[in-house]
Amino acid sequence: MLGYFIFFSLVGLALGRLIAAQKTVFLSIIGISIIWSLISAPIWGLAAFGEMFFGYMIAVIFLKK
Secondary structure: OHHHHHHHHHHHHHHHHHOOOHHHHHHHHHHHHHHHHHHOOHHHHHHHHHHHHHHHHHHHHHHOO
């Protein structure tokens, strides 16, 4: 479980650092979450969304200049 948290947080962090447009990042996070929910289970897609959003917020708050 901790591995998935770290993985999806790093994905969100990478999306926040690599993609400038917020709308594109948000749609990417939603798309990845939907795909993950289809592969695993709907609750894990929701968890992945929260973890990626957490990583994205870290990128926005602490790493953007």
